[in-house]
Amino acid sequence: xxxLKVRTEFVGGPSDTKGLHTNFTMSRPVMRGFISTxxxxxxxxxxxxxxxAVIAHRVISVDPAKQRYADFYxxxxxxxxxxxMRQKGLLSCSVKKNPNILFNYxxxxxxxxxxxxxxxxxxx
Amino acid sequence: MPTWMALGFQNAASxxxxxxxxxxNHALSILILVMxxxxxxxxxxxxxxxxxxxxxxSQSLELFWTLAPALVLLFIGLPSIRILYLIDEVxxxxxxxxxxxxxxxxxxxxxDFTQNIxxxxxxxxxxxxxxxxxxxxxxxxxxxxxxxxxxxxLISSADVIHSWAxxxxxxxxxxxxxxxxxxxxxxxxxxxFYGQCSEICGANHSFMPITVEATYTEFxxxxxxxxxx
Numbered sequence: 001x002x003x004l005k006v007r008t009e010f011v012g013g014p015s016d017t018k019g020l021h022t023n024f025t026m027s028r029p030v031m032r033g034f035i036s037t038x039x040x041x042x043x044x045x046x047x048x049x050x051x052x053a054v055i056a057h058r059v060i061s062v063d064p065a066k067q068r069y070a071d072f073y074x075x076x077x078x079x080x081x082x083x084x085m086r087q088k089g090l091l092s093c094s095v096k097k098n099p100n101i102l103f104n105y106x107x108x109x110x111x112x113x114x115x116x117x118x119x120x121x122x123x124x
Numbered sequence: 125m126p127t128w129m130a131l132g133f134q135n136a137a138s139x140x141x142x143x144x145x146x147x148x149n150h151a152l153s154i155l156i157l158v159m160x161x162x163x164x165x166x167x168x169x170x171x172x173x174x175x176x177x178x179x180x181x182s183q184s185l186e187l188f189w190t191l192a193p194a195l196v197l198l199f200i201g202l203p204s205i206r207i208l209y210l211i212d213e214v215x216x217x218x219x220x221x222x223x224x225x226x227x228x229x230x231x232x233x234x235x236d237f238t239q240n241i242x243x244x245x246x247x248x249x250x251x252x253x254x255x256x257x258x259x260x261x262x263x264x265x266x267x268x269x270x271x272x273x274x275x276x277x278l279i280s281s282a283d284v285i286h287s288w289a290x291x292x293x294x295x296x297x298x299x300x301x302x303x304x305x306x307x308x309x310x311x312x313x314x315x316x317f318y319g320q321c322s323e324i325c326g327a328n329h330s331f332m333p334i335t336v337e338a339t340y341t342e343f344x345x346x347x348x349x350x351x352x353x
Binding site for chain 2: 034035038039042045046049050053054057058061062065066069073076078081082085088089090091092
């Protein structure tokens with residue numbers, strides 16, 4: 001590291017502004033192994049920066065994503081989800097029963113599938 | 125299904141897709157690490173006014189820039205290989221579905237039951253869409269599968285190469301004429317899952333989608349039994 005020392009002094013004393021004289025003195029730079037020391041210093045800095053970047057990505061993006069999936073399945077009710085889709089008529093092959101019943105798990109085997117049919121194209 | 129301005133993956137509906145998403149996030153972390161290091165060194169090199177014309181070699185530097193990438197590759201490769209083997213694992217599937225690609229529709233066969241069930245699945249034209257259907261994604265006949273059930277899908281083609289892909293299930297396999305490709309998947313929850321043909325196959329390549337309907341086993345059984353001979 002080169003240290004630049006700047007010293008400004010008044011030649012004729014503090015009140016004499018015309019005789020301003022500035023001395024620049026520099027410390028002797030250490031050139032031996034300069035690149036190596038720079039590299040080591042930069043490596044420390046970049047290690048710190050990369051660690052911060054990775055930890056930030058993990059904390060902001062990666063771990064919350066895993067937690068979102070875990071939280072979803074903790075409270076997920078497939079019956080309720082299925083029934084709401086069925087009531088909205090989104091499922092092609094399910095019988096619409098009494099809408100007041102949330103889910104009738106005991107499906108009547110004899111009840112025909114009124115909304116399910118295989119469509120055959122007759123025209124293109 | 126894809127939503128407007130979505131950048132990332134669709135929500136995972138199968139355990140494999142969840143693992144793929146987590147691996148993608150892991151690989152992205154490593155990418156951020158490498159990009160940080162490279163960007164920093166690039167900026168330092170560009171702004172550096174010191175030149176060492178006598179620099180000929182540096183064994184330690186070469187060791188570092190050989191070992192570091194090897195380590196990075198190890199951290200990427202090991203989880204990747206793990207998921208690769210997970211995908212190819214065969215878990216004694218309960219149902220086998222056969223998918224045949226045609227120009228330009230899919231046909232499906234369920235041969236596990238007393239009668240062979242076959243049907244074709246065409247895209248619903250935009251003019252015939254109902255209000256609760258999606259443009260270019262909905263089909264007239266859906267692939268009905270019970271959820272929480274291991275399914276084996278054997279995919280082939282009758283003419284040119286197609287590709288059967290459902291992103292939310294993490295499934296994509298080419299439908300190649302004269303070849304059977306096998307994929308295995310399990311759907312975590314009931315619902316509708318959409319996909320599109322993923323191999324250029326002609327004029328209507330963009331208009332032969334896939335709709336998978338995951339339902340309860342009881343409804344699946346009723347659907348199967350509703351097919352009359």
